[in-house]
Amino acid sequence: MTYQTITTSTDTAAKVLTITLNRPEAFNALNTQLLSEVADVLEQADQDQGIGAVVITGGPKVFAAGADIKEMASLDAVGVMNDARPKHWRRIYQFSKPMIAAVNGYALGGGCELVMHCDIVIAGESALFGQPEINLGIIPGAGGTQRLIRTVGKPLATKMVLSGEMIDANTALRANLVAEVVIPERTIERAHQLATTIASKPPIAVRLAKEALLKSFETDLESGLNLERKAFTLLAATEDRKEGIAAFMEKRKPEFKGC
Numbered sequence: 001m002t003y004q005t006i007t008t009s010t011d012t013a014a015k016v017l018t019i020t021l022n023r024p025e026a027f028n029a030l031n032t033q034l035l036s037e038v039a040d041v042l043e044q045a046d047q048d049q050g051i052g053a054v055v056i057t058g059g060p061k062v063f064a065a066g067a068d069i070k071e072m073a074s075l076d077a078v079g080v081m082n083d084a085r086p087k088h089w090r091r092i093y094q095f096s097k098p099m100i101a102a103v104n105g106y107a108l109g110g111g112c113e114l115v116m117h118c119d120i121v122i123a124g125e126s127a128l129f130g131q132p133e134i135n136l137g138i139i140p141g142a143g144g145t146q147r148l149i150r151t152v153g154k155p156l157a158t159k160m161v162l163s164g165e166m167i168d169a170n171t172a173l174r175a176n177l178v179a180e181v182v183i184p185e186r187t188i189e190r191a192h193q194l195a196t197t198i199a200s201k202p203p204i205a206v207r208l209a210k211e212a213l214l215k216s217f218e219t220d221l222e223s224g225l226n227l228e229r230k231a232f233t234l235l236a237a238t239e240d241r242k243e244g245i246a247a248f249m250e251k252r253k254p255e256f257k258g259c
Helices: 032-046 069-073 076-083 085-093 110-115 132-136 146-152 154-163 167-173 184-200 204-213 222-235 238-248
Strands: 008-012 014-021 053-057 099-103 106-108 120-124 128-130 180-182
Touching: 008 032, 014 032, 014 184, 032 053, 032 085, 053 132, 053 184, 085 110, 099 110, 099 184, 106 110, 106 132, 110 128, 120 167, 120 184, 128 167, 146 154, 167 180, 180 184, 204 222, 204 238
Parallel strands: 014 053, 053 099, 099 120, 106 128, 120 180
Antiparallel strands: 008 014
8 A cells, every 4th residue: 555654664574564654844743644554554464464573663863753733733622532643542552563663863742652652662872752742731642641651650751741851862771761772873773673583483472472561551460460371371272382392392493383
């Protein structure tokens, strides 16, 4: 399909789909159409057995500088209440396969919230993260208060949301917002490399592992441990578990088939 606000490419051999936000004239501001197109691509990738992981990036200069302010300015309270954007954010969050953000430059407002919808974040040394909505008389509206505080903790999240100040890549690394910091020229390459590694793992185990990890943010420890154990038990019935154990015992590379 042809998209107006994103581009996509698939490394078939690696089973990696790359989504690139493509509104350079607006610093990749997240308008409704862009969110809808990202959600559409992810829903298709969820059903495609040839896709094991996704990289999402804004390119070498900027990830996403926020929501589309011009679009937001046209909405009154009723318009905001009926806005389609929350539906698209839910669709993105419901993607069941691993998604890795490759971030260079600004990841602000909705851009930072999109980063937090990803499972792993690779940041270039130039990356800047922030929730500056307070400067517009509003607050984050796509999880910026809830996910940020669960990720970086109350002191830093509160400072970022109430002051609108940005943090750099190394601060984000220390705060557990990102997993790795690399030179900007290697950001997308490293994200693709990691996605390739993950996509080579047994798909059912990867999917259940992601589900269990995400549930740890939403439930108490006992419930999370019960979910983990059920997933662990379910995997005992898969052919990939048999193959993984056999390959380990035979000192060879496993050949996982997703069953």
